[in-house]
Amino acid sequence: MLVYLDNAATTPMDVQVIEKMTEVMQDCYGNASAIHGQGRKAKAVVEMARKDVAKLLNCSSSELIFTGSGTEADNMALRCAVNDLEVKHIITSEIEHKAVLDTAKELQTKNMAQVSYVKLDVYGRADLEDLRKLAELNPGSLISLMHANNEIGTLNDIAAISKIARANGCYFHTDTVQTIGHYPMDLKELDVDFIACSAHKFHGPKGVGFLYKNKSLRIRPIVTGGGQEGSMRAGTENVTGIAGLAKALEVANRNIEVKIDTVKRIKTYFKKQLTNKIPAVCFNGDTSDEGGLYTVLNVSLPPCDGASTLLFQLDMNGICASGGSACNSGAIGDSHVLNGINHPVDRSAIRFSFSKFTTRKEVDYAVEKLAELL
Numbered sequence: 001m002l003v004y005l006d007n008a009a010t011t012p013m014d015v016q017v018i019e020k021m022t023e024v025m026q027d028c029y030g031n032a033s034a035i036h037g038q039g040r041k042a043k044a045v046v047e048m049a050r051k052d053v054a055k056l057l058n059c060s061s062s063e064l065i066f067t068g069s070g071t072e073a074d075n076m077a078l079r080c081a082v083n084d085l086e087v088k089h090i091i092t093s094e095i096e097h098k099a100v101l102d103t104a105k106e107l108q109t110k111n112m113a114q115v116s117y118v119k120l121d122v123y124g125r126a127d128l129e130d131l132r133k134l135a136e137l138n139p140g141s142l143i144s145l146m147h148a149n150n151e152i153g154t155l156n157d158i159a160a161i162s163k164i165a166r167a168n169g170c171y172f173h174t175d176t177v178q179t180i181g182h183y184p185m186d187l188k189e190l191d192v193d194f195i196a197c198s199a200h201k202f203h204g205p206k207g208v209g210f211l212y213k214n215k216s217l218r219i220r221p222i223v224t225g226g227g228q229e230g231s232m233r234a235g236t237e238n239v240t241g242i243a244g245l246a247k248a249l250e251v252a253n254r255n256i257e258v259k260i261d262t263v264k265r266i267k268t269y270f271k272k273q274l275t276n277k278i279p280a281v282c283f284n285g286d287t288s289d290e291g292g293l294y295t296v297l298n299v300s301l302p303p304c305d306g307a308s309t310l311l312f313q314l315d316m317n318g319i320c321a322s323g324g325s326a327c328n329s330g331a332i333g334d335s336h337v338l339n340g341i342n343h344p345v346d347r348s349a350i351r352f353s354f355s356k357f358t359t360r361k362e363v364d365y366a367v368e369k370l371a372e373l374l
Contacts, residue, residue: 003362006320008150008178008296008353013248014203020247021205024240032237033228042239049246053210056253057180059187065211065232066242070177070198073211074099074144076233077173077194080219081142082113085171089141090115091134095124095151095340097175099196100144114138118145123286124154124341131161135168146175147195151337151351152285153296155179162191171217177201177209181252182260182295193217199241203355204248208241259356264294266354270363271297277371278302284341284349296353300343304374307348314350317369322351 004012028045030038046066054061067073078100081087090104094117107113116134119127126145135141143165148155158174165172173194179185180195181202187195198209213219219232226234252259274281280302286292306313311323323334338349352366 001318001362001365003319003366005352005354005358005362005366006322007355007358008201008293008351009322010200010206011203011355012357013205013244014251016251017204017244017248021240021244024243028239028243032239033226042237045239046237046242049242052246053249056249057185057187057212058189059212060215062230063187063212063215065213065229066237066245067209067211067233068207068238070175070196070201070209071097071099073194073196073198073209074173074175075103076211076222077196077213078103078107078142078144079222080213081171081173081194082107083222084219085142085217087140087142087171088113089138090144091118091131091138091141091170092116092144093118093120093126093340095120095149095337096144096146097150097177098336100146100175101336104144113142116141120340122341123291124149124152124284124337125286125291126156126161128157128160128164132164132168135164135170139169141168142171142173144173144175146178148176148178148293148296149285149337150178150296151335152298152341153178153287153293154285155291155293158190158192166191178293178295181249182256182293184253184256187212197245199245199248202248202252205241205244208238208245210245260294263354263356263358264289266358266360266363267294267297269360270352270354270367273363273367274299274370277367278374282347284338284343295355296351298349298351301348301350301374303346304348306373310348310373311350313373314366314369317373319366319369321366322353323349 028042030042032042050061090113104115108115119130171193176195177198180197193214195212200206221232223234282300284298
């Protein structure tokens with residue numbers, strides 16, 4: 001039996017997305033920058049996808065720059081803020097995705113910007129009072145705090161963060177890779193400067209994402225050598241991937257409240273079954289309905305022999321899970337996020353993440369096998 005519980009790393013593609021991409025691969029093989037008929041046809045696919053995504057997010061299509069990944073989008077936000085918006089200070093947290101952390105550290109190493117880290121509460125949420133103090137001390141900074149943590153699922157209050165940013169003349173970038181396609185999102189209401197997206201987190205294709213850039217900002221590309229994406233990202237457009245991203249976001253937003261309720265029930269059931277079968281189990285991050293992702297449950301396990309091979313043992317039993325971000329080594333305990341919230345070193349942690357395709361039968365099997373291994 002195969003049980004896939006690593007949806008925070010990547011999701012299986014929706015059949016409707018596969019069908020759309022297949023259609024585009026067959027019918028729109030031209031280069032979207034070419035002026036002939038096939039090129040114009042491909043360009044039309046890209047621009048229609050841009051308009052569709054903009055409509056779903058309530059923003060202008062001119063504010064969307066298609067990228068190769070969420071990581072590239074995060075990089076672009078931080079680097080362009082420093083290069084083009086005269087940002088000299090970045091305020092972030094120690095549990096951000098490495099796309100943000102490593103980029104901020106590199107900019108600091110090159111003496112291009114200083115970096116401050118906001119305090120966190122026990123759930124890994126940004127301390128708003130500390131953030132306010134940092135913003136007041138460093139007006140004009142870039143605040144970069146993710147909407148939801150990819151390892152422990154804790155949600156940040158981005159509306160409150162935005163208000164702090166605006167009150168202190170700061171720019172605000174939030175990595176929304178784990179929340180786009182999972183929650184209704186209105187960019188007019190959120191009042192942010194940059195967000196990052198990756199299609200494969202909501203049943204779309206890998207290798208395509210986008211950066212939302214508020215239209216009031218004037219930035220330059222970090223990838224040069226062509227006039228694609230309104231001269232904001234050089235390189236031949238991934239027409240098929242872009243079409244897949246737009247279709248995946250459309251499908252994800254269709255009956256989204258029903259999907260949220262369905263997946264939330266699976267997570268709640270899984271948590272209850274774990275608690276019943278493994279009495280010493282605990283959970284990392286905010287696991288409440290309001291404070292955490294309904295798609296993620298980070299499980300803190302009691303000390304046991306063979307903890308270092310637990311993920312391998314689960315895999316041998318057909319269960320796919322993660323020890324942290326798929327962008328890292330995946331080793332249990334090798335997580336800057338868990339270190340950042342002071343997770344006990346004698347306990348291992350496994351991230352289980354769910355999708356609309358996850359069933360109770362799969363959850364029962366995973367709980368049974370995990371209890372056996374422990």
